[in-house]
Amino acid sequence: MSGSGQSTLHITDEQWIEEFCDYLHFELNRSPNTVTAYRSDLYALAQYCATQRAKQTTTPQSAVLPDMELSDLREWLAHLHRQHHSRASIARKTASVRRFFGWAKRQGLIEHDPALRLRAPKKQQHLPAALTQTQTSQLLDQMGAPAPNETGEHSAASHACTPTQQAVELRDIAMMELLYATGMRVAELADLNIADLDTAQNTVRVTGKGRKQRVVPLTQSALDATARWREQGRPHLVKASTPVEALFLGARGGRIGVRQVREMVDRHLRALGSTSASGPHVLRHSVATHLLDGGADLRSVQELLGHSSLQTTQLYTHISIERLRDGYRQAHPRA
Known part of the structure; x- marks a missing residue:
């Protein structure tokens, strides 16, 4: 990376970052997206520090990561704050840096870990939005109705009529039921x-973050919808290039993409008229909330969702408490 006021990274810096990314990918089994995020954060840190040093000296550039100090890391975080990065973004970058230098110390690349006492701003805790059980029933019930088009409107023309359109409708119903x-x-x-x-x-066996697998029970409606998709829908989308093992297919026959699923969920949420809850994770949040409302224990919900930390699952207990509080205020004569 080079440009006005910037300095190309030293080969040692690049080598350390790439070795760390290989460690994340091959030893920790982190996803490509996770590795890309770490790489981006570390290159940004190294580039910033290299640029700052280049402004202060005319001597040939040396690597910046081997002799990084805590003060350098704090200055970089201050720079990010001045650039109006969110607290969540800075917290994530701090975690990337702490993990990198912890790895470098264990590898014997550095003697002292400069990130050991590095602290990030606390992230704001936002309660995940969730649908009510009534809204969820309406959402799933409307899946058999004429599908909403790109503008979220229903029309006779948008209803499935060709075999391909019928297949897509069966697929979408199965995906929503499974979610x-x-x-x-x-x-x-x-x-x-x-x-x-x-x-x-x-x-169903689900492969989550870090390639960890969990087995999750299915509702009868999800089983039925998936069976209809496999028997009546999937054959109409199969092409010569179709991966035989893939459960859900796109209109062109390949494995369905994450973006396609998100767009499908968003369209149906808009058709439902939900303004408080949007995005594909809303069903995940709703499942957790409804289970806790129904008396499921926290550990079981954690295992179902594949959360590595119980703290993450505990966020949903706050939603249940808020709903209890709302009902209490409405029903109690002295509330």
Whole structure:
């Protein structure tokens, strides 16, 4: 990377970053998106520090990562703050830097870890939006009605009529039922293979973050919708290039993409008229909230959703408490 006022990174800096990214990918089994985020954060740090040093000296550039100090890291975070990066973004970049220098210390590349005492601003905790159980029922019930077009409007022309359109409708119903039955992430849904379904046990095997697998029970409606898709819909989308193992296919026959699933969910949420809850994760949030409302224990919900930390799952208890509080205010005569 070079340009006005910038300095090309030293080969040692680049080598350390790439070795760390290989460690994330091959040893920790992190997803390509996660590795890309780490790489971007570390290159940004190294580039900033190299640029600052280039302004202060005319001597040939040396690597910046081997002799990084805590003060350098704090100055970089201050720079990010001045550039109006969000607290969540700065917190993520801080985590990237801390993990990198922890790895470098264990590898013997550095003697002292400069990020050991580095602290990021606390992220604002936003309660995840969730649909009510009534809204969720309406959402799933409307899936059999004429599908909303790109503007979110219903019309006779938008209703499935060709075999391909009917196949897409069956696929969308199955995907929506699975998302609500399991609380799985959209990327996990797109990655599902036919072999992941166990119709004898009424379960599905989900591969989550870090390639960790979990087995999740399925509702009867999700099983029925998936069976209809496989028997009546999927054959109409199969092409010569279709991956035989993929459960859900796009209109061109390839494995369905995450973006396609997100757009489908968003269209149906708009048709529902939900303004408080939007985005594909809304079904995941709704599953968690409805289970906790129904008396499920926190640990079971954690395992169902594939959360590595119980703290993440506990966010949903706050939603349930807020709903309890709202009902209390409305019903209690002295509230």
